[in-house]
Amino acid sequence: MIETVKLTEKQQKARRNRNVALGLVLGGLVVLFYIVTLIKIGTPNPM
Amino acid sequence: MTILDNHDMLGIDAGSGLSEAGARDFFELLKPRVMSLVVFTGLAGLVLAPGHINPILGFIAILCIAVGAGASGALNMWYDRDIDAIMTRTARRPIPAGRITPGEALGFGVVLSCFSVVILGLVVNIFSAALLAFTIFFYAVVYTVWLKRSTPQNIVIGGAAGAFPPMLGWACVTGGVSIDSIVLFMITFLWTPPHFWALALYKMRDYQSVGVPMLPNVHGERTTKNQIVIYSVLMAAAAVAPYFTGLASLGYGIFSGILSIVFIVFSIAVWRMPDGDEKMLPARKLFGYSIFYLFAVFLALMVDHYVPTVMGFVGGLL
Numbered sequence: 258m259i260e261t262v263k264l265t266e267k268q269q270k271a272r273r274n275r276n277v278a279l280g281l282v283l284g285g286l287v288v289l290f291y292i293v294t295l296i297k298i299g300t301p302n303p304m
Numbered sequence: 305m306t307i308l309d310n311h312d313m314l315g316i317d318a319g320s321g322l323s324e325a326g327a328r329d330f331f332e333l334l335k336p337r338v339m340s341l342v343v344f345t346g347l348a349g350l351v352l353a354p355g356h357i358n359p360i361l362g363f364i365a366i367l368c369i370a371v372g373a374g375a376s377g378a379l380n381m382w383y384d385r386d387i388d389a390i391m392t393r394t395a396r397r398p399i400p401a402g403r404i405t406p407g408e409a410l411g412f413g414v415v416l417s418c419f420s421v422v423i424l425g426l427v428v429n430i431f432s433a434a435l436l437a438f439t440i441f442f443y444a445v446v447y448t449v450w451l452k453r454s455t456p457q458n459i460v461i462g463g464a465a466g467a468f469p470p471m472l473g474w475a476c477v478t479g480g481v482s483i484d485s486i487v488l489f490m491i492t493f494l495w496t497p498p499h500f501w502a503l504a505l506y507k508m509r510d511y512q513s514v515g516v517p518m519l520p521n522v523h524g525e526r527t528t529k530n531q532i533v534i535y536s537v538l539m540a541a542a543a544v545a546p547y548f549t550g551l552a553s554l555g556y557g558i559f560s561g562i563l564s565i566v567f568i569v570f571s572i573a574v575w576r577m578p579d580g581d582e583k584m585l586p587a588r589k590l591f592g593y594s595i596f597y598l599f600a601v602f603l604a605l606m607v608d609h610y611v612p613t614v615m616g617f618v619g620g621l622l
Contacts, residue, residue: 264322271324278327289364293427296358 329403330412333381334374341598342373342469348602349473349488352551352609357428357477365428365476369469372420372436376465378413379444382406384452387514393507413444424476432475439468453515456522459504463496464489470602484551487542491601494539498532498571499594505529505574506584506591529575532590536571540564543601556608560601567597 264272346369350362357365381388381399389400398404417440425433447462455461470488471481478485504511504518505528511518520528543564547557570593573586 262322267324268322271326274326275323275330278330292360293364296360 323405323408325398325404325408329398330408332398333378333404333409333412334371334416335377335381336374338377338466339370339374341595342466343370344599345488345492345602346370346469346473348606349470349485350476351473351606352470352484352488353474353477355477361427362476365424365432365473368420368424368428369436369472369476371416372424372440373443373469375413375416375420376440376443378409378416379440380448382409382413383444383448385409387516390514391507391510393510417444428476429479431479432472435468435472435475439465439472442468454517456517456519458517459500460497463493463500466496467492484546484549487545487549487551488605490542490545491539492598494535494542495594495598497535498539498567499591499598501528501532502574502587502591502594505587525579529577532571533568533575536564536568540568546605552605552608553611555611556604559604563597563600563604567593570594 343366346366350357350365381397384394385399385406388394388397394400399406399409417437421433421437421440424436443462443465447458447465451458451462467489470492471485474485474488475481501519504520505525508518508520508525512521519531540561543560544557546552547554547560552560567590570586570590574590577584577586
């Protein structure tokens with residue numbers, strides 16, 4: 258039997274919370290780099 | 305690996321290092337209240353600088369300045385965790401409260417510092433990125449590690465770190481430094497001592513208990529009160545200086561002059577406060593007013609900057 262680390266409910270909730278926040282930050286960075294690229298290469302924003 | 309079911313009351317599992325810290329705890333590490341002041345004064349520098357910056361790049365510049373300032377706050381909390389746990393004002397911060405481990409805070413601070421500097425350099429310009437890196441280094445190392453625990457002049461010299469944001473905003477647009485950006489720097493730089501010493505007066509025991517050599521505990525209340533008045537007068541001169549350098553109009557000069565006179569009146573009230581006063585009401589009032597003052601001065605500078613544009617637009621309509 259493989260022994261694993263058991264997360265408490267509070268730890269699971271905190272990890273989910275951190276992952277959502279990190280996901281939002283990474284998503285924001287993708288959008289940010291996309292917009293900066295458009296500005297830097299002088300292409301008008303299609304939006 | 306072991307099966308771990310228990311976790312300590314501090315929110316951090318001592319055995320596995322599993323954290324119960326949420327995103328809000330990490331956000332708290334960034335000192336959001338200080339960050340709001342940094343954003344505001346940085347924005348002022350960006351707005352007042354001659355030249356043009358793409359609004360989106362300007363937004364990213366302010367974001368980088370804010371994150372850089374927050375990162376240095378996290379590094380400060382990491383280093384000061386021992387004294388933060390003792391002082392009433394700081395005991396509930398994420399590290400002393402046990403919600404975040406020191407290692408997490410250090411990693412968070414270092415990563416955000418690197419990110420903010422690199423992105424500012426790539427997106428805006430190298431000079432502003434270098435200045436941001438220097439600001440983070442100045443706050444986290446020069447002030448936090450070196451000055452804070454060694455000299456009662458800690459916040460005078462260390463205050464430079466908090467005064468750099470308008471200079472940073474200016475540098476994002478111009479790629480350099482000028483007399484006007486130095487004047488903006490001087491306003492916050494000279495504002496910091498009376499602001500912090502007012503707080504230090506009524507939190508003297510806190511600082512004494514952790515051995516931080518603030519001016520009131522080292523040289524006494526009288527010297528601190530004298531210094532508060534002197535710095536308030538110097539700050540007032542810096543606050544009206546943008547009118548004399550041509551950065552702002554006479555209207556701004558009068559407005560900032562009135563605000564500064566009120567500041568000096570508050571500082572004189574502190575000076576007249578009897579030594580050993582328990583409540584220290586004038587010091588608390590000065591501390592509160594000083595926050596309003598800095599916001600008002602930089603807001604006035606920005607409003608003053610846009611008045612001719614608005615007037616021209618209205619004139620064009622008529």
